[in-house]
Amino acid sequence: MAMEKRARFRSPWLPYVLLAPQIAVTIVFFFLPAGEAVYYSAHIQNAFGGNLEFVGFDNFRELFNDQLYLNSFRVTAVFSALVAVLGLGISLVLAVFADRIVRGATGYKTLLIWPYAVAPAIAGVLWMFLFNPTLGVVAHWLRRAGVDWNFLLYGDQAMLLIVLAAVWKQVSYNFLFFLAGLQSIPKSLIEAAAIDGAGPFKRFVTIVFPLLSPTTFFLLVVNIVYAFFDTFGIVDAVTSGGPGQATNILVFKVFTDGFKALDLGGSAAQSVVLMAIVITLTVIQFRYVERKVQY
Amino acid sequence: MVEHRPLLTFLSHAVLIVGVAIVAFPLYVTFVASTRTVEEILAAPMPLTPGSHFVDNYLAALAHGAGESTAGVGRMMVNSLISALVISIGKIVISLLSAFAIVYFRFPLRTFFFWMIFVTLMLPVEVRILPTYQVVSDLHMLDTYAGLTIPLIASATATFLFRQFFLTIPDELAEAARIDGAGPLRFLWDVVIPMSKTNIAALFVILFILGWNQYLWPLLVTTQESMYTTVIAIRRMISGGDAATEWNLVMATAMLAMLPPALVVIAMQRWFVKGLVDSEK
Numbered sequence: 001m002a003m004e005k006r007a008r009f010r011s012p013w014l015p016y017v018l019l020a021p022q023i024a025v026t027i028v029f030f031f032l033p034a035g036e037a038v039y040y041s042a043h044i045q046n047a048f049g050g051n052l053e054f055v056g057f058d059n060f061r062e063l064f065n066d067q068l069y070l071n072s073f074r075v076t077a078v079f080s081a082l083v084a085v086l087g088l089g090i091s092l093v094l095a096v097f098a099d100r101i102v103r104g105a106t107g108y109k110t111l112l113i114w115p116y117a118v119a120p121a122i123a124g125v126l127w128m129f130l131f132n133p134t135l136g137v138v139a140h141w142l143r144r145a146g147v148d149w150n151f152l153l154y155g156d157q158a159m160l161l162i163v164l165a166a167v168w169k170q171v172s173y174n175f176l177f178f179l180a181g182l183q184s185i186p187k188s189l190i191e192a193a194a195i196d197g198a199g200p201f202k203r204f205v206t207i208v209f210p211l212l213s214p215t216t217f218f219l220l221v222v223n224i225v226y227a228f229f230d231t232f233g234i235v236d237a238v239t240s241g242g243p244g245q246a247t248n249i250l251v252f253k254v255f256t257d258g259f260k261a262l263d264l265g266g267s268a269a270q271s272v273v274l275m276a277i278v279i280t281l282t283v284i285q286f287r288y289v290e291r292k293v294q295y
Numbered sequence: 296m297v298e299h300r301p302l303l304t305f306l307s308h309a310v311l312i313v314g315v316a317i318v319a320f321p322l323y324v325t326f327v328a329s330t331r332t333v334e335e336i337l338a339a340p341m342p343l344t345p346g347s348h349f350v351d352n353y354l355a356a357l358a359h360g361a362g363e364s365t366a367g368v369g370r371m372m373v374n375s376l377i378s379a380l381v382i383s384i385g386k387i388v389i390s391l392l393s394a395f396a397i398v399y400f401r402f403p404l405r406t407f408f409f410w411m412i413f414v415t416l417m418l419p420v421e422v423r424i425l426p427t428y429q430v431v432s433d434l435h436m437l438d439t440y441a442g443l444t445i446p447l448i449a450s451a452t453a454t455f456l457f458r459q460f461f462l463t464i465p466d467e468l469a470e471a472a473r474i475d476g477a478g479p480l481r482f483l484w485d486v487v488i489p490m491s492k493t494n495i496a497a498l499f500v501i502l503f504i505l506g507w508n509q510y511l512w513p514l515l516v517t518t519q520e521s522m523y524t525t526v527i528a529i530r531r532m533i534s535g536g537d538a539a540t541e542w543n544l545v546m547a548t549a550m551l552a553m554l555p556p557a558l559v560v561i562a563m564q565r566w567f568v569k570g571l572v573d574s575e576k
Contacts, residue, residue, distance in 0.1 A: 009399050009479035018396035019408055021389040022449055029446040030415045033426035094314045097307040111315045117556035119508035119526045122549055126321040137324055140340040194298055229421050233510035237530055251421045258425040267425055274422040282417050
């Protein structure tokens with residue numbers, strides 16, 4: 001595709017006017033605050049809310065010596081790994097079976113896509129209601145089956161619950177992309193393998209899955225970004241980071257340290273670390289993900 | 296299908312039906328809870344068939360919310376709708392204008408501006424949360440619709456999408472317009488925008504859902520109940536603890552909060568899928 005137009009219009013001022021609204025919003029609400037975060041991350045505020053004192057990298061040093069922060073990193077890593085693996089696995093299975101079906105596939109698709117429209121915080125509330133130790137329907141079943149279920153007390157159960165809510169919401173998105181990827185694989189390849197005697201399972205392992213790898217890798221990055229940044233609402237609604245620190249993911253911690261604990265320098269340093277993570281993920285997404293996958 | 300394997304086809308349907316059932320179960324339970332009384336819900340386990348309080352619960356939620364809240368969900372639905380519309384339409388308009396400027400003009404700092412917009416991809420609200428709040432507070436935009444929407448209105452994704460699409464519009468069209476004496480704005484309005492209709496529809500579905508489902512941002516910039524959006528109203532309703540929560544009304548509110556985005560997805564399914572796929576390319 002052409003990257004440049006040959007036919008252009010000429011005006012010394014019009015392009016700037018057209019760009020002005022976007023650039024204004026970008027500067028005021030993106031660059032200014034991001035710059036401030038970087039600035040504050042190198043300062044501390046004294047106890048009386050007075051002068052800022054320059055401390056260099058002290059906030060970062062403190063951060064990476066803080067057991068709570070390191071714990072938050074661990075929690076985030078476990079959470080995003082579980083969300084990505086479970087989310088991709090479940091939706092791949094559903095998409096593979098949906099791709100096999102000739103009649104009724106659109107019906108299943110319609111029924112599977114609506115969790116996408118549900119806000120993360122509401123997804124959290126729905127799952128919390130099902131698993132609520134005192135009144136949840138599923139919690140009741142679990143207790144009857146002999147499971148000592150109380151996610152308000154047990155960290156592992158709390159983690160499991162936010163993973164379930166996060167995966168539930170993301171499955172529709174993954175499913176749509178996997179299905180599109182599967183449908184773009186040439187039927188002639190599959191037929192040739194079938195004629196050579198390869199059964200459905202063998203065909204999936206040797207042909208379909210390798211051809212699907214660009215989609216899988218793309219979805220992996222998207223799911224990690226989702227688990228890192230778009231699950232704040234789920235954590236806030238279901239566990240508020242607890243019990244203890246068991247579900248205190250990084251974006252939740254930067255919020256509580258900034259707004260509840262009012263730790264300006266520490267929170268800003270956390271913001272800068274998060275920025276570095278997003279930049280890395282975005283670069284990976286643009287540099288290594290095959291973006292010309294045919295849908 | 297490559298070969299006929301009735302057993303595998305049966306298995307496929309079975310797996311998909313189980314999948315759909317699991318996906319739908321939380322929604323079904325929410326609906327059931329929204330038709331029952333608090334007492335029925337608290338007598339765990341709650342019955343799994345719809346009760347008889349559908350109308351009462353929804354009217355109560357719409358009129359005065361749940362728990363200690365005084366503002367009704369009706370008001371919050373209006374707030375959510377205004378925010379979602381301003382965010383989605385605002386993003387589309389300013390991105391369309393930026394992409395048009397970047398594609399159809401050559402001017403100093405063009406690449407610089409393009410990169411500036413690109414970099415916003417790497418700065419989600421979550422990473423610049425405290426300073427952005429301070430900016431909005433300094434501008435006296437807390438508890439206003441402007442504060443709820445304008446800071447979210449920049450969009451690198453939408454700008455890229457329009458830029459990609461504009462690059463596929465044949466050059467002859469712009470040349471013809473120029474020869475006919477049409478200025479750039481005329482060309483934008485009469486040629487480019489009508490040609491972009493499908494893209495605009497697809498983007499609108501995605502951005503409307505995104506705007507309606509905002510959580511962290513409205514949580515920060517609203518303090519008065521009358522400015523809450525529906526999504527954060529639910530969070531406030533359950534913060535009083537299990538015993539104090541009117542679960543039937545909370546669940547009715549949850550249903551109401553899910554309804555508009557779900558309707559948009561189902562009514563505009565074709566554009567929704569296109570929008571999802573396009574905006575990630």
